[in-house]
Structures are given as C-alpha cells and as structure tokens.
Amino acid sequence: MTVLAIRGLTVRIAGRTLLDGADLAVDPGRKIGLVGRNGAGKSTLLRAIAGEVQPDGGEIRLAARARLGYVAQEAPGGEASLLETVLAADAERAALLAELAAEPDAARLAEIHDRLIAIRADSAPARAAAILSGLGFDAAAQARPIGAFSGGWRMRVALARALFLEPDLLLLDEPTNHLDLEAALWLEGWLARFPGAALLVSHDRDLLGRAVDAIAHLDRGRIALYPGGFAEFTRIRTERLAQQKAQNERVAAERARIQAFVDRFRAKATKARQAQSRLKALARLPPIEAVVEDQPVRFAFPEPPALPPPLIALTRAAAGYDGRPVLRNLDLRLDQDDRVALLGANGNGKSTLAKLLAGRLAPLAGEVRRAPRLRVGYFAQHQAEELDPAGTPLSHMQAALPQASAEQCRAQLARFGLDADRAETAVAALSGGEKARLLLALCTRDAPQLLILDEPSNHLDLDAREALVKALAEFGGAVVLITHDPHLVELVADRLWLVADGTVRPFEGDLDDYRALLAERARAAGEGAAKPHAAAPPTRADARRDRAETRAAQAPLRARVKEIEARLDRLHREAALIESKLADPATYARFKPEDIAWAGTRRAAIAREVEALEAEWLELQERLEAA
Known part of the structure; x- marks a missing residue:
C-alpha cells in the first residue's frame, strides 16, 4: 500500500509544460529526495500534491485518511503568537472551535464536542507547546508574534506546524534555505526519527546523503526513482547515461551500414530483394534515444588586484x-x-x-x-x-x-x-x-x-x-x-x-569536531541531574562519544596542520612570484637596486621559513598517526 501514488501527471504553467506524464509512488515511512535543475518543476509538483496547483492531466492519489503536512520555501509571518500559529495548522480543530463559539443548536453542539474529544482538541495546546519547546522556544518565546523572529526561527515554526499535524506524508520544499548550520543538523536528525513518509526538495548534498533512502530525479517532465542517497544517484545516473550513449552509437552505426547497402544496391535488379529486406531491418532498429546532457554551469569571479596584507x-x-x-x-x-x-x-x-x-x-x-x-x-x-x-x-x-x-x-x-x-x-x-x-x-x-x-x-x-x-x-x-x-x-x-x-x-x-560539539551539548542538555549508581556497559553512543572526544583532543593538532598548509601555500606562491620577477630583465630597469636586494633577502627568508614549517608539519603528522 502506498501513501501517495502519482500516475501520468501533467502540469502546465503559463503555457510551459513542467510535468509530462510523471509517475511516482511513495510508500509509508519512506524518505525520498526530489532533485532537478532550477525551474524543472520540483516546487510545482509539491504544490500539486498539496492541492495548490490543478493538474492538466493524470492523477494524484493520497491514501485514505492520510494526513498531509506541507512546508513551503517561504517561512510563515504575521502577528499571531508562535503557539497560535502552530495550533492554527489543525484546520479541523480551528473550524470546530469557531462553530462552537457561534452557539449552535443542541444536536450540533453534541456532535462538535464528540469530534473535539476524538481529535484530542483539549490537549492540543500542551502538545503544540511541547513541540515548540523541543525546537528551542521557551514559554516566553511561544507567546511572542512570529513576525518578530528571523527567517531561520520562523522556518522552525513551520516545521513545528507540520509535526503538530502528525502527518503520514510530509512535503518539504528547500527547508534548509532559512536555517543556520545548527538548525540544518537538527533537521537532519529530526527526519531520521520522523516515522512518516517524506518528499524532500533540497540542493543540500549532506541532507540528501543522510536523510533520504531514495532520490527522485525530475528531468524534462518525467520522474526517475533511484535507490540510495545522492552519491548513489550520481553513480547510477552517470552509468546509465554512458550506457545510453554507447547504445545510441551502436544503433547509429548499424543504421549507417544498412542505409549504405540500400543506397548502393536499390537500383540493381539482382540486389533489389536484398535491399528491400535491409529496409525492413532498418525499420525494426530501435529509435535513437536523445541523450540530452545538461549544459555545464560555470561561474567566474573577476581576478582582483593584489593588496598588501592585511586586508x-x-x-x-x-x-x-x-x-x-x-x-x-x-x-x-x-x-x-x-x-x-x-x-x-x-x-x-x-x-x-x-x-x-x-x-x-x-x-x-x-x-x-x-x-x-x-x-x-x-x-x-x-x-x-x-x-x-x-x-x-x-x-x-x-x-x-x-x-x-x-x-x-x-x-x-x-x-x-x-x-x-x-x-x-x-x-x-x-x-x-x-x-x-x-x-x-x-x-x-x-x-x-x-x-x-x-x-x-x-x-x-x-x-x-x-x-x-x-x-x-x-x-x-x-x-x-x-x-x-x-x-x-x-x-x-x-x-x-x-x-x-x-x-x-x-x-x-x-x-566533524563542530558536529561532535553540538551533539555533546544536546546530549548534556537532555540528561537529567541523576546519575546511575552502577556502571552501564558501553553502548554505541558511548563509542561515538569517545570518538568525538578523541577528535576534539586532536583538533588543535589538525588545526595547526591546516594553518601550516595554508601558510606554506602562501609562501610558495610568494616565492614563485619573486622568482618570476627576478628572472625578468625588465625588473632590473624598473626597480631600484635596494628593492632587488630586498627581494633576494625575502626569498632566502621564505626558504628558511618553509623548511621550518615542513619539519613541524611532519612532526604533527606523526603525532596524529600515533594518536
């Protein structure tokens, strides 16, 4: 049984076909990353599933009684408090409470109360407050208007709304766009614990590598599903494109060979029957599939003139x-x-x-x-x-x-x-x-x-x-x-x-050290004050913590190694520049003798510093390997 089934979906926006006979099935509990180029139609697909866009063809079918949560790219705003914003996500509860305030007749009043009990309306404020608290909002923050918060915190409120609904299917459209690195790491962990299915639009390789178990690639209106995370998707797609290209080359060569025979012998009576047979063989060859390889994207920053340090x-x-x-x-x-x-x-x-x-x-x-x-x-x-x-x-x-x-x-x-x-x-x-x-x-x-x-x-x-x-x-x-x-x-x-x-x-x-630091802080915050009386056997969490502590202990060494490598890179480039200037005859006509003498002195000083840094680098590497 699937929680979402899409068959033959076609969607056109402003005369442009974004989805053209697309198919996709999402099983309960499955996490799927939706990728594709800008403008391919990823957000449009989510909006169509959420009912905000009317398809031009095909069907979108949600499982019976399935609850849908949708977090769009734009964070919510307004003057409502955080708690009110989360509670408003349950449209049925809000509608029932509004009807209750209008003082309906006795029969309808009983129906409303029965339904409010069924959907646990009385416990909704407590549940919403608990969710917001888990996302870092204390009681005072929950009473503040949502418009007073930055985009990253408002995106957390949008996620809180979705979590409050306890959806069977969660649609996330670029959720990390408004999150800082800490919140993005939190989202990754939250998705790992989320029991429902999720369809996630993201360009974050780390999130797509850790939080999903399949990749849906939207390309030229169709959806192709690949198992695994983003790295596996890249590998499989690259292999498929290579195979398709090779197959096209084989079919094209066979077509050319048969066509050459037909062109040569079509007019000869003795070969006419064979030529006709070849024409039939030509018609039976599979069509050449178009391998539309995306144009490579290139950025180029203008080269700036050098300035003396520091900037x-x-x-x-x-x-x-x-x-x-x-x-x-x-x-x-x-x-x-x-x-x-x-x-x-x-x-x-x-x-x-x-x-x-x-x-x-x-x-x-x-x-x-x-x-x-x-x-x-x-x-x-x-x-x-x-x-x-x-x-x-x-x-x-x-x-x-x-x-x-x-x-x-x-x-x-x-x-x-x-x-x-x-x-x-x-x-x-x-x-x-x-x-x-x-x-x-x-x-x-x-x-x-x-x-x-x-x-x-x-x-x-x-x-x-x-x-x-x-x-x-x-x-x-x-x-x-x-x-x-x-x-x-x-x-x-x-x-x-x-x-x-x-x-x-x-x-x-x-x-990695920063992730370990955040995880340790979260673990420490979640621990109670009481300590166990007896030592517990080591767990996987203990092993992860030990590795994190080891990495933290080695962090200064690794940081110093990076500093040395960066410094060596700068020194090598400076030395190369001095060498090129000293090798240029025009230098001696353009600069004073004392400047040229200084350049030679500087070159010697660089050589001494490079030697000392390389010795220190080797020593640090030995210490890291020993650890």
Missing part, C-alpha cells in the same frame, strides 16, 4: 545597533588568501560581523583598519527583495556600472550563466537561482579583493553550487562565508570562526 584588521572592536553591542572584543585579521567560514546559531551575530567587515556597519568601539583601495563584494539573500521587478539583469548591471558599455555589462552577467536571453528577462520572471546569480554578478562587478557571502547557495541547484565551489577555489581574493551547507564549508573554507557568547574566535577543529 582588514580588527582590534578590540565592537559592533551592534542603536549603541547596543552584539559583538565585543573582536581581534581578527583577514589576508587576501584567507577562506573563512562563520559558525554559530542564528541570532549570534554572524550577519552583524559580515556587515562590519563589509563597511556597512560602523564599529561601536575599537579599531577597524582597512587596506588602501580595498574593494569588498557583499552578497546577502535579502538583497533580492531590493531588485526592481520590472528591470532586467542588464539594466541592473548598467545602473551599477554607468561607465561600462552594454557589451561589458553582458560579459559580467555571462560570468554567472546569465546569457543573452536571461540578461533581458524581467527580474520578476527570474527563478530564485537566477536572481542569486544576478546578485553574485552585481557584487563582484568591481573585482573585489574580499568577498563576503551570506547564504550564497540558497536557491542554487546542485550543479550551480558545484560551479560556485570551483569559482571560489580559483578566486584570487579573500572569502568570508556564512552558509548552512556543510558541503560548501568543507570545500571552500580553510579556517573556521565561531560566533558565540557575544564575540568571535577561531574554532580549533573542523566540521
């Missing part, structure tokens, strides 16, 4: 709003080859630090020193709301670069996949991913030495996220990254800063 140095700085500091005692430094990711829960001040570094927020105390001629590119998702819906990407770029030609503006847009057609499409008609590309193009238009990216991967599909990773790897400037996507952090950042307790400090470890 930014903060000394005992404080930052906040209306004279009230959010962050204090900031002693931080950024160089042009730094790649930093910010960790910390929503509300701890990550965006405040980003605005301070970007120069959009003046320090309340201390000192912020910037390199002369420093250019900063600042990306934040809320900037999409500031775009002119009637304007086009080209008109926005021309307004941002008034001295540039139309061709130069188009070239900058093309760096982020906004081709000629999209460049002249109204912003209102762009997808969320296309708006994100436009914002990236705008914030890098001046070739900044520092990129500050606040949730840059929201609304980008999987291929675009990989393109972003590659572009950042090739970027010659510094990067400060705020993201809920662990995959992006692991591939881009070589340093982690923890924003917590009103300040920012380096985190000595990697994301």
Whole structure:
C-alpha cells in the first residue's frame, strides 16, 4: 500500500509544460529526495500534491485518511503568537472551535464536542507547546508574534506546524534555505526519527546523503526513482547515461551500414530483394534515444588586484545597533588568501560581523583598519527583495556600472550563466537561482579583493553550487562565508570562526569536531541531574562519544596542520612570484637596486621559513598517526 501514488501527471504553467506524464509512488515511512535543475518543476509538483496547483492531466492519489503536512520555501509571518500559529495548522480543530463559539443548536453542539474529544482538541495546546519547546522556544518565546523572529526561527515554526499535524506524508520544499548550520543538523536528525513518509526538495548534498533512502530525479517532465542517497544517484545516473550513449552509437552505426547497402544496391535488379529486406531491418532498429546532457554551469569571479596584507584588521572592536553591542572584543585579521567560514546559531551575530567587515556597519568601539583601495563584494539573500521587478539583469548591471558599455555589462552577467536571453528577462520572471546569480554578478562587478557571502547557495541547484565551489577555489581574493551547507564549508573554507557568547574566535577543529560539539551539548542538555549508581556497559553512543572526544583532543593538532598548509601555500606562491620577477630583465630597469636586494633577502627568508614549517608539519603528522 502506498501513501501517495502519482500516475501520468501533467502540469502546465503559463503555457510551459513542467510535468509530462510523471509517475511516482511513495510508500509509508519512506524518505525520498526530489532533485532537478532550477525551474524543472520540483516546487510545482509539491504544490500539486498539496492541492495548490490543478493538474492538466493524470492523477494524484493520497491514501485514505492520510494526513498531509506541507512546508513551503517561504517561512510563515504575521502577528499571531508562535503557539497560535502552530495550533492554527489543525484546520479541523480551528473550524470546530469557531462553530462552537457561534452557539449552535443542541444536536450540533453534541456532535462538535464528540469530534473535539476524538481529535484530542483539549490537549492540543500542551502538545503544540511541547513541540515548540523541543525546537528551542521557551514559554516566553511561544507567546511572542512570529513576525518578530528571523527567517531561520520562523522556518522552525513551520516545521513545528507540520509535526503538530502528525502527518503520514510530509512535503518539504528547500527547508534548509532559512536555517543556520545548527538548525540544518537538527533537521537532519529530526527526519531520521520522523516515522512518516517524506518528499524532500533540497540542493543540500549532506541532507540528501543522510536523510533520504531514495532520490527522485525530475528531468524534462518525467520522474526517475533511484535507490540510495545522492552519491548513489550520481553513480547510477552517470552509468546509465554512458550506457545510453554507447547504445545510441551502436544503433547509429548499424543504421549507417544498412542505409549504405540500400543506397548502393536499390537500383540493381539482382540486389533489389536484398535491399528491400535491409529496409525492413532498418525499420525494426530501435529509435535513437536523445541523450540530452545538461549544459555545464560555470561561474567566474573577476581576478582582483593584489593588496598588501592585511586586508582588514580588527582590534578590540565592537559592533551592534542603536549603541547596543552584539559583538565585543573582536581581534581578527583577514589576508587576501584567507577562506573563512562563520559558525554559530542564528541570532549570534554572524550577519552583524559580515556587515562590519563589509563597511556597512560602523564599529561601536575599537579599531577597524582597512587596506588602501580595498574593494569588498557583499552578497546577502535579502538583497533580492531590493531588485526592481520590472528591470532586467542588464539594466541592473548598467545602473551599477554607468561607465561600462552594454557589451561589458553582458560579459559580467555571462560570468554567472546569465546569457543573452536571461540578461533581458524581467527580474520578476527570474527563478530564485537566477536572481542569486544576478546578485553574485552585481557584487563582484568591481573585482573585489574580499568577498563576503551570506547564504550564497540558497536557491542554487546542485550543479550551480558545484560551479560556485570551483569559482571560489580559483578566486584570487579573500572569502568570508556564512552558509548552512556543510558541503560548501568543507570545500571552500580553510579556517573556521565561531560566533558565540557575544564575540568571535577561531574554532580549533573542523566540521566533524563542530558536529561532535553540538551533539555533546544536546546530549548534556537532555540528561537529567541523576546519575546511575552502577556502571552501564558501553553502548554505541558511548563509542561515538569517545570518538568525538578523541577528535576534539586532536583538533588543535589538525588545526595547526591546516594553518601550516595554508601558510606554506602562501609562501610558495610568494616565492614563485619573486622568482618570476627576478628572472625578468625588465625588473632590473624598473626597480631600484635596494628593492632587488630586498627581494633576494625575502626569498632566502621564505626558504628558511618553509623548511621550518615542513619539519613541524611532519612532526604533527606523526603525532596524529600515533594518536
């Protein structure tokens, strides 16, 4: 028995066919990740299942009496309290209470009371409060209006609404877009415990790798189901595409061979019968299936000019709003080859630090020193709301670069996949991913030495996220990254800063250590004060905790190894630059003898530092291996 059956589903939006005879079955308790390119129709499919979009053909069938929970991309808002927002999710309870307040006749009054008892209406406030408490909202927060909370916390309320319904099928549309890394990790654990079925639209590789047991790929209107997580889906699909391509090549070669025989002997009487036979064989060959390989997505950040270090140095700085500091005692430094990711829960001040570094927020105390001629590119998702819906990407770029030609503006847009057609499409008609590309193009238009990216991967599909990773790897400037996507952090950042307790400090470890820290905090918070009198036998949880403690103990060593590797990389690049300059005859005509002498001295100093760092690196590796 399936909780959801989709057969031959066809949906057209504004004359465009998004779903064309799509089929999908979801069994009870199964977790399925729904993937596909931006604009393929993933959100439309969820809306059709939820009844918000009317199909043009086919059928969508839910199991009898199955309860459906739907969490859309946009977080709820309004003046209702958190508790009221969650309670309102049960539409039947709300309708019965409204009818009860209208004082119906005695017969109907008895029916209403019977039904309220059946759906446990009296215990609903307590159940809703317990769910909200489990998601981090205390009693005071539950009484506050939902509009007073940030997007990440409101998304938790949306999840609380869905959980309160106790659905048999849960539809989640990009749930991590409004969550910080901590909340994304919480969601991953929550889905693992959720007993119902789930259909999850996400571009988060980690979530798709850990929280689902199958991948549904929506491509050109059809749905193909693959067992396993995202890595298995990628492997199977790659193999299938290779097999299909090879089969097409074999069929094409056989067609060409038969057609050549027919063309050669059709007019000869002695061969006419054989030619006719070959024509029949040609007709029996299977049709050549189109292998439509997606066009590769490429991003390219403009190469910035080099500046002397540091780009930014903060000394005992404080930052906040209306004279009230959010962050204090900031002693931080950024160089042009730094790649930093910010960790910390929503509300701890990550965006405040980003605005301070970007120069959009003046320090309340201390000192912020910037390199002369420093250019900063600042990306934040809320900037999409500031775009002119009637304007086009080209008109926005021309307004941002008034001295540039139309061709130069188009070239900058093309760096982020906004081709000629999209460049002249109204912003209102762009997808969320296309708006994100436009914002990236705008914030890098001046070739900044520092990129500050606040949730840059929201609304980008999987291929675009990989393109972003590659572009950042090739970027010659510094990067400060705020993201809920662990995959992006692991591939881009070589340093982690923890924003917590009103300040920012380096985190000595990697994301595994941070996950272990969060898990340990959650475990400690969930433990009672009482301790068992007798020692319990070790469990898997104990083993995981021991491994986490071991990783935590090794974290300073691994952090130092990463620092050394980053420093060696910088030194090797500096040495290569000095070598190239000294090998260029023009250098000796352009620079003073004392400058050239300094370059030789610097080269020798680099060699000594490299030797010392390599020796330390080897020693640390031996200690890690021994541990």
